[in-house]
Amino acid sequence: MRSEEGAGEPPLDLLGPFERRAFSLMDRLYRDARGATEKYLRTIGVTWMNLGSKRMVKVFGLERLSRLRQSDPILLVANHRSFFDLYMLIVALHNYTGLRQPLLCPVRGDFFYQSPAGMAVNLLVAGGRMFPPFFRQPERATFNKWALDFIAEELRRGSIVVGFHPEGRRNKGPDPYAPLPAHPGVGKLVMESWPVVVPAFIQGMTSDIVADIKANWTGERFAVAVFGDPIDLAPFKGMGNRLASHKKIADKLLETIYALSVEERAHRAELSR
Numbered sequence: 001m002r003s004e005e006g007a008g009e010p011p012l013d014l015l016g017p018f019e020r021r022a023f024s025l026m027d028r029l030y031r032d033a034r035g036a037t038e039k040y041l042r043t044i045g046v047t048w049m050n051l052g053s054k055r056m057v058k059v060f061g062l063e064r065l066s067r068l069r070q071s072d073p074i075l076l077v078a079n080h081r082s083f084f085d086l087y088m089l090i091v092a093l094h095n096y097t098g099l100r101q102p103l104l105c106p107v108r109g110d111f112f113y114q115s116p117a118g119m120a121v122n123l124l125v126a127g128g129r130m131f132p133p134f135f136r137q138p139e140r141a142t143f144n145k146w147a148l149d150f151i152a153e154e155l156r157r158g159s160i161v162v163g164f165h166p167e168g169r170r171n172k173g174p175d176p177y178a179p180l181p182a183h184p185g186v187g188k189l190v191m192e193s194w195p196v197v198v199p200a201f202i203q204g205m206t207s208d209i210v211a212d213i214k215a216n217w218t219g220e221r222f223a224v225a226v227f228g229d230p231i232d233l234a235p236f237k238g239m240g241n242r243l244a245s246h247k248k249i250a251d252k253l254l255e256t257i258y259a260l261s262v263e264e265r266a267h268r269a270e271l272s273r
Contacts (some may be wrong), residue, residue, distance in 0.1 A: 007149035010132075010248035014143045019133075022113040022122075029128040030104075038102055039092040042094065045127060049091050052209070053084075053223075057202075060267055061093045061227035061260075064197060068099060068230070073155040073162075073195040077186065077253050079261075080165035081176050082205040084212070087125065089200050090163060096234075105163040106151060109133030148189055155193035164189070166254045173222040177205050177261050182254040187246030190233065190253075192210055197253065201260035203268070224268050226260045 010027075012020050029037055043097075068074065078085055086105055087226045093099050107130040112118040122130045132147040154160050168183030190197065204223025206212055231253065239245040 007146055010146050010150075011142050014140050018185075019109065019113045022119050023133065024129040024178075025119070026113075026131045028121065030131055034102060037129065037179070037270050039216060041103065041127045041129065042100070045125070046091060046094055047057045049087065049125075050095070052213040053088060053091070053216050054095070055219070056204075056212065057088050057092065057223045057225055057227045058267065058271060059096060059227075060259050060263065061200075062092070064227055064229045065093075065099070067194060068097075068198075070098065070100060071159050071160045072099075072101070073160050073193065074099070074101060075155065075190065075193075075195040075197045076161055076163045076200060077166055077197060077257060078163070078171050078200045078202060079176075079179065079257055080167050081203060083206050083207040084209070085202045086163035086165070088205060088223065089202060089227075090161065092225060092227075093161065096145070099161065099170050101159050103129050103161050103163070104151065105130050106132055106134060106147065108169070109135045144185075148185055149192075152189055152192040155189075155195045162195070163251030166250050166257065170207075174184055177258065177265075179254055179258050180251035182247070184243055184246035186253060188241075189241075190249050191236070193240045194233060194237070197231040197233065199231060199253065199256045199260060201226050201257055201263055201264050203261070222271065224264045224271070226263045226267065228256060229262050231256055245252060 012023065015023060066116060076089060090103060094145060101148055112122045112130050113133045122128055132150055134144050134147055151162055155162060164186055166182045166186045167180040170186065171180050202225040204221065236245065236249050
């Protein structure tokens with residue numbers, strides 16, 4: 001059973017049989033085997049992800065994070081062009097900073113919690129840390145509220161990195177520099193936990209893992225990642241915890257993320273010479 005001071009019991013009755021099994025496995029791994037899964041991520045997971053990406057991903061702006069501490073609750077917010085954007089950013093934090101907080105990367109449950117292949121990717125790529133899931137169906141709004149409350153509680157405890165996409169879904173549009181609307185859920189998460197919010201913009205990854213690994217070794221293309229200064233949340237702390245406030249924060253986060261695309265394009269042009 002979960003602690004009374006946490007988000008409470010998840011409403012598993014809203015999930016299908018396979019989804020419940022997938023959720024229960026990832027939940028148990030996070031609660032009861034956190035040390036083992038962290039060790040897996042920091043050794044085996046990082047090693048094979050570096051083998052497939054380190055030569056390809058060019059990282060900038062990490063000096064802006066020099067004042068962050070291991071005890072900080074960090075909400076890493078980024079654009080969402082490919083399935084692997086957040087994981088490349090988190091690997092960069094592991095490779096080039098001293099930040100070693102436990103990780104959480106909430107995901108859409110459509111694939112990762114609805115098929116054996118999705119479960120396998122979650123376990124092998126993320127050690128089960130693609131958790132908790134969110135679902136698109138309106139009738140599962142209560143479950144999504146529980147998931148957001150769970151993440152907020154983890155951030156309030158401190159010493160964690162949570163990866164989150166303010167756009168709420170993958171941006172499949174023709175222009176990678178044109179954002180989708182910000183989802184207010186990330187603003188609610190901020191107001192209920194007040195973490196350190198780190199923005200980042202990454203461009204150049206695809207959702208084809210085989211093609212990306214090939215590009216890493218052939219040098220036929222590269223990805224550029226830019227980290228920004230932690231976002232000043234002080235202007236929002238006097239606002240009421242309501243939907244309009246959540247949307248203003250979400251819009252600010254997304255604006256800051258896409259402002260970093262100016263630097264990304266400048267670095268990309270320099271690297272292409």
